[in-house]
Amino acid sequence: MNNSPDPQGKWQAYLSKALAKCRTFKFPAFYKKPKFWRNLAILFLFVLLSGLGAGYYWISTLDVSKLESPLAKPTYIYDQAGNKISQLSSSRIEPVTLEQVPQLTQQAIIATEDKRFYEHQGVDFRSILRALIQDLKTRNFSEGGSTISQQLAKNLFLTSDKTLSRKLKEAGYAIKIEATLSKEEILEAYLNHIYFGEGRWGLQEAARYYFGKNAEELNLEESALLAGILKGPTIYSPLQDKELALQRRNIVLAMMADQGYITAKEAAQATAAPIALRTKPLDNLSGKYAPYVDYVIEEAINRYGFTEDQILTLGLQIHTQMDAKIQQAAETVYKDDQFFPQGQSDQKVQSGIAILDQHTGAIRGLVGYRGESAFRQFNHASQLKRQPGSIIKPLMVYGPALEKGYRPDALLYDGPLDLDGYAPKDWDGQTRGWVTMEEAIQQSWNIPAVWLFEQIGIDTGKAFVQKAGIPLTEKDAHLSLALGGFAEGVSPLEIAQAYTAFANQGLMHTAHAITKITTADGHILAQMQPESVQVTEPAHAYTMTLLLQNVVQQGTAPKAALGSRPVAGKTGSVELPPTQEFAGISKGQKDVWFVGYTPELTAAIWMGYDQTDRDHYLTTSGGSGPAVVFHEVLSSALKDTPIKPFEVPAGYVKDWNIWPEGWDDQDEYDQSKDDDKDKKDKKGKKNKKDPKDKNEFWDLFQDLWS
Template sequence: MASRKRIFLKRKIKKIAIYLSSFLFLFLTLFLFYLSFLILSLPDIYVNQNESTKIYDRTGNYLIYEIGPKKTLISPQEIPDLVKKAVISAEDKDFYKHKGISPKGIIRAIWLNIKEGSPRYGGSTITQQLARNLFLSTKKTFTRKIKEIILAIILEKKYSKDEILAAYLNNINFGEGRYGIESAAEFYFGKKANELSLEEIALLVGIPKAPSIYSPIRNSDLALKRRNYVLKRMLEDGYISQEDYKRALEKPIQLNITREKNLQALHFSLEVKSFLENNFPDINLEVAGLKVITTLNYELQKKAEELVKKYAEINKEKFKAKNAALLAMDPETGEVLVMVGSKDYFDKSIDGAVNVTLRPKQVGSTIKPFIYSVFFEKGYPDNMILFDVPTNFSVNPRKPFTPNNWDKNFRGPITVRQSLAQSINVTSIKVLYLAGYDEVIKKLKELELIKQEKDYGLSLVLGTPEIRLIDLVRAYSALATEGFQPSFSFIKEIYDSKGNLIYKYEPQRKKVIPENIARIINDILSDDDARIGVFMPNSKLNIPGWQVAVKTGTTQNSRDAWTVGYLPFLVVGVWGGNNDETPMDQAGAGFSVSVPLWNEFLSYTLSRPEYLKLKNIKKFNKPEIQRIEKPLLNGEWQFVEIKPFDKITNQPTKNYDNVNFKNAIVIHSELYFIDRKDPLGPPPKNPYLDAQFENWEKGVINWALSKKNEFELPLWYDESFIQSLSQN
């Protein structure tokens, strides 16, 4: 019985062994076949047959940018020995010792990735990096790492170490769209690779670790630290002497940037590139062959670039404003038609690489229309009277807040229409207070002008929030479209290498301002008569033959000058100033720095056939104007009443003994008549309950007293109120 069991067991084991052997043989056969196929199918590592991603204007006719290898291939013999040594020190000191992979580096990377909980560290050799850059995506996954290791081993079998190193140095990303050491040397230093100095070699070799971080154009401090690290590694590896190390360490970064002739609309193009990288992370854009149709109007972009440069030079001489930016948008779709982020992308003296249209800055009075929109939503009419008089808006006696208007003048009683059109600060603060601070903040968040909770106080209306020009233009688009704010985009369509549509921009719009409120704002901002007093008639805020709404703004200490103007089919925003926040001359505040550029660009744009045909078709609609029969809200601010005057002094009095009663002028501040909780209702029973009342009343009465000889009737006022104020 036992013998039979042993025989049966042996047969079973033999059968299992046969199956396992067969399976193993099949697996090894398939694996070897796969490896053989992979080896045979590897392309020549000096030739990249893949197509770059091409970015076009909105017509698809003008190539404005190319994402792909911009490289000049050189042979292994042409690559300087010092360049090879530098990259080995920086990236893979055991390059000539290993067979394509570094077990020690892989183990270290695995341990760090386990600690981090994500595949952040690669432990890649130069050969692995080459394999990844040529044949794999940039997405960090464990599957990609396995493929990378296999390909690295194959590359080591097929090519010599010098060939691999040369291929690496010919294909690696050196930032700013440059691939390969020769192309990088030409771009950054205007030299060939064999003409580079030690410190220049170290700088370039340090970039590929993280091109966007170690770019000497964008982050010179980090690039310098990385360069010095490479020099130190070269010293430690014995490739340079102590004297060479010290000498190179003392040298500053001195670039000689060579422009790429076919780079167009660089700030705009880089935003498109960023969108592609963020939305298609699994696609290697450099070899994907995508065709990207953007929203850019090429002709308008070229004109805008010309004018930004022209006026930046003029403003530099006249007003010490060295830089400018311009952005144009279709308010219906949010398509960005023009984006000029600075006078010159490559001008380091003005931080030209910084895209000012996407940089948050205080926006001055250009924020006012959106605050007034909340005011109008509460039912206040545009002919309401506000007093532009010196006013302390602080309820803390130790910290007075008595703002000036930009021209240091006070105009007395003016309409709300004039207040917005002339951008009067004092009355605009009153508008903010009457509209309600919390309601205004809610509106600005809805418009996506502010995101963070911050106590701006009443200075909010002076434009203290930091806002990007693109967001400001988008908010003005809501006015241009009578209340609808669009999403925005730099891209219309994207096609793959086979011509298939893989992305199409679908504009999204949301209602953020009531239709008639937007019409009221449009009517005011396009009213040239309402601007008179601050601006001359027919100033450059006007485009002859067109109804254009426009708002200017200047920030504190004249650091920034803004102009945003629009029609129902186009919004144009302009900024002028200095990237380092250096103040301009005050003579250039607002109008002189930004308006001429805005005017010339918009005039040129509207003269083009595609816009001329809209001249009599798309216009601003007239608003429905509500008239309120209530003091101040009806446009009346001085009232005739029978009041007591002392018989002896002939002064106003509240004492009814020994008085004469006369017809007199009575004037009160806004809060005497308006209950903020019910602005169209009856006056407040006790205006003193409003914390701002005494301050506003004092300002108005002091102004009235200074003008009392100009009234036809004697001025009556509460003498006890005046006395109490003088004691405070």
């Protein structure tokens, strides 16, 4: 027999005694006193008011000013025909006003996302309570219940984490939004900021992406489909699962009918309709014609005073002179490496082309770089500053010489020359004694150009060039200007503009891309004011055209020829500087150029490296690379354009021959370059025949020859 005590029984005895004492204990009856309940009520009210005050203060500190700032509106660029060619924006959203959104679209969104939208003040406590209970049960706080205002707050001000604290913040922001904006403003902001899947933010982007139309054109079925996507953009996108998207769309239609937005008949008809998505390729204007658009931005900033931010956010309408056919021709050639010298692995041979209509100054096409496009990258067509080489000769030397009375058949010195230490050489290292101006231009001889430049005077040449819009500096006051030895240099756009004077009978119009800039509703903010200058007389301009045609037909630029279409042009090359870095390199170029024109268009092309050094230089010439690009671009740009000759000025008389009188043909002229006395006598026949034909050069020539 076990006589040990029972522990369990012992504790039960103790518990029984304790309960018995509690039954007999008399608690104070303070809770029965009115004072207790009054104090408790005051405490509760104090805590409640303190909580409300703290909540009110916290909500008041929340910043929702972002909603009151206008959304960035895209700027559109138009070509010369008024076609929309490009879109610029700093935002992924293209905003619409609530007035642009169909009523059925608004109702589909409200029926699906927040049916009590017009009744609550930012937080629907019934929905929140339901969602909170479910969250507590699952412990993952993933249940919905957010109002439109809360969703807007989450998209703009909060992270996407699913926590209780984030939901409390969301509610606070929603209340602040409701206190700040009207219901209409909230709904408009929501429609512009909500995500519709497939990378599309905002109703306008979604309407265009899925249906190829603007938001204001949406019908009932389309509105219901977009509203259905919002519950799960990656799940209900019709591009991911069309059948699931259809089911979701029909649920939305049923909800709209239940809430009285549409009739049962309308819901049935819409439910029976299949999903009809966009069938045509999306016309994405962003990034289109980027080289030209980059220059348009540059011109809007530099000429009209706009800022980049204004261009990207104000919804401007910028009308330009771009010809889509010409621009496309240039971009196509610039994407084809076969037309450019092969570069190095670390550097591509760069290039820029500017194409103008010489009759108006309109920039019809422009490409400022090769390779991948980046927003507002360096533009080699407009921002480049490089020495122009021999393409400057017609502007700096021969154009002014024609004005001084020199004629294409005038003889120019081409022998050893040293002018105060400046001793130019011809590119072939040879001299010919005397050549005509026509031959000097045709073969791009250097010595005759410098010799003639010295004869007409440096200031005369500079004045002509500056009149043609070429900028010079105080340092540009030397004879090497005749060969393009500028302190700073020029751009293809500046050279193309200057040559339009020759192409347009001496009249140069200011090059421009923009015709006008307006607001979205058509109010004109800026407009191009036509500017022009008569650089030279029509007769001199046409004479230069004939001389430059000969460069293409028989001189240094045969690769620029366009078949039977007349072309005038000039090549240019800039040799490597005579520094130690390039010692031992016998033939190399830093820059190569070609500028040419037809009766319709003028174009200038530059090629070179961004950084020229011993491992990065050109071995081509202006008559090969740039001339070939000219040929390819203009051939395509002018395809189907009727061929016509250059316009001859009224009353123009060609009173000169390519070869001076007294020679039967070029061969006899070439033989005359020795010091044979008989040939010297023949060279004097022209002067003796008609004294009235003399120009300033002939007097000097007779003295020199004697």
